[in-house]
Amino acid sequence: xxxxxxxxxxxxxxxxxxxxxxxxxxxxxxxxxxxxxxxxxxxxxxxxxxxxxxxxxxxxxxxxxxxxxxxxxxxxxxxxxxxxxxxxxxxxxxxxxxxxxxxxxxxxxxxxxxxxxxxxxxxxxxxxxxxxxxxxxxxxxxxxxxxxxxxxxxxxxxxxxxxxxxxxxxxxxxxxxxxxxxxxxxxxxxxxxxxxxxxxxxxxxxxxxxx
Amino acid sequence: xxxxxxxxxxxxxxxxxxxxxxxxxxxxxxxxxxxxxxxxxxxxxxxxxxxxxxxxxxxxxxxxxxxxxxxxxxxxxxxxxxxxxxxxxxxxxxxxxxxxxxxxxxxxxxxxxxxxxxxxxxxxxxxxxxxxxxxxxxxxxxxxxxxxxxxxxxxxxxxxxxxxxxxxxxxxxxxxxxxxxxxxxxxxxxxxxxxxxxxxxxxxxxxxxxx
DNA sequence: CATAAATAACTAACCAGTCAGTTAGTTAAT
DNA sequence: ATTAACTAACTGACTGGTTAGTTATTTATG
Numbered sequence: 322x323x324x325x326x327x328x329x330x331x332x333x334x335x336x337x338x339x340x341x342x343x344x345x346x347x348x349x350x351x352x353x354x355x356x357x358x359x360x361x362x363x364x365x366x367x368x369x370x371x372x373x374x375x376x377x378x379x380x381x382x383x384x385x386x387x388x389x390x391x392x393x394x395x396x397x398x399x400x401x402x403x404x405x406x407x408x409x410x411x412x413x414x415x416x417x418x419x420x421x422x423x424x425x426x427x428x429x430x431x432x433x434x435x436x437x438x439x440x441x442x443x444x445x446x447x448x449x450x451x452x453x454x455x456x457x458x459x460x461x462x463x464x465x466x467x468x469x470x471x472x473x474x475x476x477x478x479x480x481x482x483x484x485x486x487x488x489x490x491x492x493x494x495x496x497x498x499x500x501x502x503x504x505x506x507x508x509x510x511x512x513x514x515x516x517x518x519x520x521x522x523x524x525x526x527x528x529x530x531x532x
Numbered sequence: 533x534x535x536x537x538x539x540x541x542x543x544x545x546x547x548x549x550x551x552x553x554x555x556x557x558x559x560x561x562x563x564x565x566x567x568x569x570x571x572x573x574x575x576x577x578x579x580x581x582x583x584x585x586x587x588x589x590x591x592x593x594x595x596x597x598x599x600x601x602x603x604x605x606x607x608x609x610x611x612x613x614x615x616x617x618x619x620x621x622x623x624x625x626x627x628x629x630x631x632x633x634x635x636x637x638x639x640x641x642x643x644x645x646x647x648x649x650x651x652x653x654x655x656x657x658x659x660x661x662x663x664x665x666x667x668x669x670x671x672x673x674x675x676x677x678x679x680x681x682x683x684x685x686x687x688x689x690x691x692x693x694x695x696x697x698x699x700x701x702x703x704x705x706x707x708x709x710x711x712x713x714x715x716x717x718x719x720x721x722x723x724x725x726x727x728x729x730x731x732x733x734x735x736x737x738x739x740x741x742x743x
Numbered sequence: 744c745a746t747a748a749a750t751a752a753c754t755a756a757c758c759a760g761t762c763a764g765t766t767a768g769t770t771a772a773t
Numbered sequence: 774a775t776t777a778a779c780t781a782a783c784t785g786a787c788t789g790g791t792t793a794g795t796t797a798t799t800t801a802t803g
Contacts, residue, residue: 324778348649352563366780435646437708438559444708479722486701493700497648497655511690522729535752577754
């Protein structure tokens with residue numbers, strides 16, 4: 322195999338080890354994933370992996386940081402735009418299924434859930450840098466829509482979480498039943514229906530009891 | 533320690549080993565949980581655990597079956613009653629937070645997710661015996677409410693899943709951030725708001741586009 | 744009733760295999 | 774020729790499962 326002599330080649334190699342480890346951690350879990358298998362999947366020897374990462378824990382930590390970092394600018398940009406609530410819900414319904422179906426999110430979710438007891442600091446970091454930002458962006462968007470008189474809601478933070486709740490649901494369903502043909506349902510259609518329901522639920526034409 | 537001589541005492545001992553294993557599997561994951569730790573947690577030696585369970589895999593299998601078995605009659609009874617949709621949503625909002633906060637469900641969920649790659653048959657079994665029944669019960673209930681003209685919906689199966697989606701979301705949140713004080717929010721209030729939104733979303737007074 | 748025998752429940756110690764991390768040697772690239 | 778990237782082999786710690794021995798409890802006996 323070609324050696325990674327340049328900085329660019331080293332970065333590529335590092336990333337390919339990270340991606341190999343994601344696959345192994347996803348299939349086996351952190352503890353049962355073997356460094357030798359990760360190395361083979363990346364086309365290297367086990368000892369070569371240790372040239373790039375101090376140990377298994379460091380590999381895991383850097384994997385989670387690598388995966389969660391690039392998504393945030395897009396989320397901010399999405400919710401920073403001046404869309405109507407209805408338009409935003411519809412575009413959301415187009416975008417979110419792609420995260421479930423075409424991104425490493427379900428894999429990452431499984432790896433994190435499985436290992437949450439062993440790395441509480443990492444979990445907290447992930448919440449602060451990713452999840453809280455997403456929830457805050459949705460909440461801020463909801464508050465603006467409400468201020469425009471476009472919607473009526475009870476609690477912007479909890480509503481943001483409810484709007485997002487099909488994401489973890491679908492992520493977990495995928496983790497548990499990815500290879501179970503009978504378990505499959507139309508994820509895109511579900512998000513469309515969810516968007517419709519949220520539009521109706523938050524329509525300002527009715528009486529919402531704040532309890 | 534007192535020996536389990538009678539059948540009843542043996543059942544108790546077996547159950548206490550199962551519960552000890554749930555705690556260890558929850559904290560450490562299946563692979564990293566040690567049989568010696570499980571035994572100590574149950575107040576026994578490791579070899580004694582092997583008097584009750586063939587091996588670690590058998591312990592895991594029997595744990596999952598034990599935990600998921602008793603809940604189903606209650607669900608059937610809940611949705612078999614002749615409640616109005618609104619009444620059912622409100623009672624649902626009372627009941628579901630207790631599952632998140634006071635039952636082993638989040639622990640079980642984490643253990644299953646972490647180990648889903650290793651036991652696909654068990655995952656499928658759990659879906660068939662538990663999840664599909666819950667979803668089907670909600671769906672049947674929705675169809676009846678719709679037939680009474682009480683609600684208007686697009687797809688009963690997907691709507692049932694959307695009604696249930698705060699459950700996995702809250703379960704996941706609890707798994708990841710149980711000990712993270714800043715992450716906490718009012719679970720009961722969220723379910724109440726969700727019930728209100730679903731009542732409004734499914735109210736038959738508007739126009740739902742079936743796409 | 745007291746005591747011995749029987750036995751199932753239990754355990755400390757053992758064993759073979761596994762694996763993360765390391766080392767001494769190899770090799771591709773400059 | 775040099776050297777950094779890489780690897781096969783090694784090492785020590787660990788663990789699931791097993792075994793030989795111990796012991797608590799029940800049953801049998803005088």
